[in-house]
Amino acid sequence: xxxxxxxxxxxxxxxxxxxxxxxxxxxxxxxxxxxxxxxxxxxxxxxxxxxxxxxxxxxxxxxxxxxxxxxxxxxxxxxxxxxxxxxxxxxxx
Amino acid sequence: xxxxxxxxxxxxxxxxxxxxxxxxxxxxxxxxxxxxxxxxxxxxxxxxxxxxxxxxxxxxxxxxxxxxxxxxxxxxxxxxxxxxxxxxxxxxxxxxxxxxxxxxxxxxxxxxxxxxxxxxxxxxxxxxxxxxxxxxxxxxxxxxxxxxxxxxxxxxx
Amino acid sequence: xxxxxxxxxxxxxxxxxxxxxxxxxxxxxxxxxxxxxxxxxxxxxxxxxxxxxxxxxxxxxxxxxxxxxxxxxxxxxxxxx
Amino acid sequence: xxxxxxxxxxxxxxxxxxxxxxxxxxxxxxxxxxxxxxxxxxxxxxxxxxxxxxxxxxxxxxxxxxxxxxxxxxxxxxxxxxxxxxxxxxxxxxxxxxxxxxxxxxxxxxxxxxxxxxxxxxxxxxxxxxxxxxxxxxxxxxxxxxxxxxxxxxxxxxxxxxxxxxxxxxxxxxxxxxxxxxxxxxxxxxxxxxxxxxxxxxxxxxxxxxxxxxxxxxxxxxxxxxxxxxxxxxxxxx
Amino acid sequence: xxxxxxxxxxxxxxxxxxxxxxxxxxxxxxxxxxxxxxxxxxxxxxxxxxxxxxxxxxxxxxxxxxxxxxxxxxxxxxxxxxxxxxxxxxxxxxxxxxxxxxxxxxxxxxxxxxxxxxxxxxxxxxx
Numbered sequence: 047x048x049x050x051x052x053x054x055x056x057x058x059x060x061x062x063x064x065x066x067x068x069x070x071x072x073x074x075x076x077x078x079x080x081x082x083x084x085x086x087x088x089x090x091x092x093x094x095x096x097x098x099x100x101x102x103x104x105x106x107x108x109x110x111x112x113x114x115x116x117x118x119x120x121x122x123x124x125x126x127x128x129x130x131x132x133x134x135x136x137x138x139x
Numbered sequence: 140x141x142x143x144x145x146x147x148x149x150x151x152x153x154x155x156x157x158x159x160x161x162x163x164x165x166x167x168x169x170x171x172x173x174x175x176x177x178x179x180x181x182x183x184x185x186x187x188x189x190x191x192x193x194x195x196x197x198x199x200x201x202x203x204x205x206x207x208x209x210x211x212x213x214x215x216x217x218x219x220x221x222x223x224x225x226x227x228x229x230x231x232x233x234x235x236x237x238x239x240x241x242x243x244x245x246x247x248x249x250x251x252x253x254x255x256x257x258x259x260x261x262x263x264x265x266x267x268x269x270x271x272x273x274x275x276x277x278x279x280x281x282x283x284x285x286x287x288x289x290x291x292x293x294x295x296x
Numbered sequence: 297x298x299x300x301x302x303x304x305x306x307x308x309x310x311x312x313x314x315x316x317x318x319x320x321x322x323x324x325x326x327x328x329x330x331x332x333x334x335x336x337x338x339x340x341x342x343x344x345x346x347x348x349x350x351x352x353x354x355x356x357x358x359x360x361x362x363x364x365x366x367x368x369x370x371x372x373x374x375x376x377x
Numbered sequence: 378x379x380x381x382x383x384x385x386x387x388x389x390x391x392x393x394x395x396x397x398x399x400x401x402x403x404x405x406x407x408x409x410x411x412x413x414x415x416x417x418x419x420x421x422x423x424x425x426x427x428x429x430x431x432x433x434x435x436x437x438x439x440x441x442x443x444x445x446x447x448x449x450x451x452x453x454x455x456x457x458x459x460x461x462x463x464x465x466x467x468x469x470x471x472x473x474x475x476x477x478x479x480x481x482x483x484x485x486x487x488x489x490x491x492x493x494x495x496x497x498x499x500x501x502x503x504x505x506x507x508x509x510x511x512x513x514x515x516x517x518x519x520x521x522x523x524x525x526x527x528x529x530x531x532x533x534x535x536x537x538x539x540x541x542x543x544x545x546x547x548x549x550x551x552x553x554x555x556x557x558x559x560x561x562x563x564x565x566x567x568x569x570x571x572x573x574x575x576x577x578x579x580x581x582x583x584x585x586x587x588x589x590x591x592x593x594x595x596x597x598x599x600x601x602x603x604x605x606x607x608x609x610x611x612x613x614x615x
Numbered sequence: 616x617x618x619x620x621x622x623x624x625x626x627x628x629x630x631x632x633x634x635x636x637x638x639x640x641x642x643x644x645x646x647x648x649x650x651x652x653x654x655x656x657x658x659x660x661x662x663x664x665x666x667x668x669x670x671x672x673x674x675x676x677x678x679x680x681x682x683x684x685x686x687x688x689x690x691x692x693x694x695x696x697x698x699x700x701x702x703x704x705x706x707x708x709x710x711x712x713x714x715x716x717x718x719x720x721x722x723x724x725x726x727x728x729x730x731x732x733x734x735x736x737x738x739x740x741x742x
């Protein structure tokens with residue numbers, strides 16, 4: 047059982063290792079991730095939102111809908127904790 | 140887990156430090172525009188200060204500040220603030236969460252209106268995260284049997 | 297990015313990850329996980345992601361560790377593997 | 378016959394007068410009782426009002442001082458002094474002062490705060506010097522090839538009273554190399570681990586405890602301070 | 616060869632961490648150990664995203680130097696790190712703690728019903 051687990055993990059690691067060969071180099075300024083939309087965010091954030099911290103303006107303004115969904119996920123997690131644990135507590139008391 | 144601690148040092152240090160931790164948390168929320176920080180981090184620090192109050196001073200002292208029902212109300216209120224600001228933009232003729240159209244309401248330029256909108260959203264996120272963290276901790280710590288083996292053994296010896 | 301510093305931190309991260317999974321005592325495992333989170337936070341700081349590092353230090357290293365320690369107090373402390 | 382009638386009449390008169398007197402005394406007694414009762418009730422009400430007013434005054438004082446301290450801390454953190462950020466700081470400090478105004482000043486006499494801070498600052502150089510001395514001592518112990526350490530746990534009962542001074546003494550002991558406070562019992566007994574006999578003897582001499590009692594104006598130091606103050610007043614009067 | 620190692624070693628570190636976390640998730644019997652493995656797996660993924668955001672050659676933190684009321688400075692995109700992965704991972708970390716809370720709630724509930732945290736013993740008690 048244990049050997050089977052190790053074999054599965056090693057196979058997954060090998061596949062991922064093979065995948066890294068085609069990935070862009072570390073710290074490449076012209077990698078696809080940093081060429082597409084992020085230059086616009088960096089250059090326009092002060093003019094459009096007066097917020098020097100780009101991460102904040104991106105989090106709450108440009109990607110605000112994303113963060114709304116994420117806040118809802120946290121809300122759901124709190125609700126689930128209450129549903130799982132509080133009913134049992136009431137029964138015990 | 141939640142009980143009035145008998146250790147004088149921990150109680151005194153917690154008593155002195157908790158207001159400063161809470162003020163630092165609000166500072167992190169309010170100054171997310173200029174420095175690292177924002178609603179998530181500040182809310183979690185605020186929740187951690189309340190958890191510290193719970194595990195040092197016991198349930199009675201902590202719950203007379205924010206009761207359990209209030210926590211449950213607060214984490215709906217946080218999401219409501221966020222979604223409410225987004226919906227307010229719809230009434231002014233913009234898109235959902237497009238704070239620039241709030242400028243005539245706030246008497247500032249559209250860019251500054253966006254900045255203020257970000258601040259309001261961060262406050263909503265902070266309230267939601269704070270109450271959810273305290274609620275999860277409280278529900279976990281109140282459930283099930285608590286065996287205080289370590290401290291009772293020490294007191295008996 | 298300073299290479300020797302980077303390599304030392306990466307080494308510590310891997311050691312902490314392995315130790316957290318191999319220690320038999322669950323409370324020790326949870327505390328080692330907190331140390332792992334702090335090393336991760338240090339690494340992100342020197343990669344330039346200060347916001348993410350701050351979030352990791354406040355969220356995962358403090359509240360996550362508190363929740364796990366509470367869970368260990370509530371259940372049992374010893375494990376078989 | 379007439380004489381006996383007269384005597385009887387006077388007797389009756391006297392008995393009637395006596396009855397009336399008793400009645401009047403009873404009435405007067407009940408009246409005074411009633412008034413005293415009402416007065417005591419009113420006094421109690423007044424006292425409760427006064428006590429409530431004192432408590433309200435104390436809590437409002439606590440609220441105000443907490444608010445001022447937090448506002449100073451905010452200015453220290455923020456560094457932005459335009460109106461928007463200062464009003465944000467006011468709101469945040471008000472919220473936190475409302476949430477936890479009874480935590481910061483639980484056992485502190487407010488009037489003494491300035492003197493305590495002055496004395497605490499004066500205490501620091503002495504403590505740093507103490508740390509340096511015991512640092513050298515512990516280094517000598519550890520670096521010598523025979524390692525002449527004798528670790529032992531000992532207890533001593535302190536004469537300090539408030540929790541703040543207990544905490545200050547415990548942290549001072551822990552900051553000094555070679556000694557660590559393990560626990561404080563409820564009755565004020567410190568459990569201290571020391572690396573060496575000499576360090577333990579230094580602690581038992583009680584100089585540090587005296588200094589801390591002087592900072593927080595406790596036990597016998599407060600009387601000495603009172604006497605000094607009174608001496609100055611007497612000198613002025615002469 | 617050295618160039619190849621220097622260019623790709625961040626991916627290898629993340630793969631190693633991910634393998635450790637994956638082994639913890641599927642190989643360990645204890646439920647708390649499984650949660651710890653899940654935590655390590657998530658941080659490995661976050662490390663992968665953050666290392667994508669790096670830029671060589673003098674790029675600094677994504678915070679622009681700017682004061683209120685001043686003129687808008689001219690900003691070059693190459694001078695700042697890519698902020699988009701930071702934002703995505705910032706939300707991912709908070710979701711990580713939320714999932715941690717739910718997982719702990721489930722573990723405590725299981726312990727109350729079966730009095731054990733080992734997976735094989737729970738399976739034996741169910742059947």
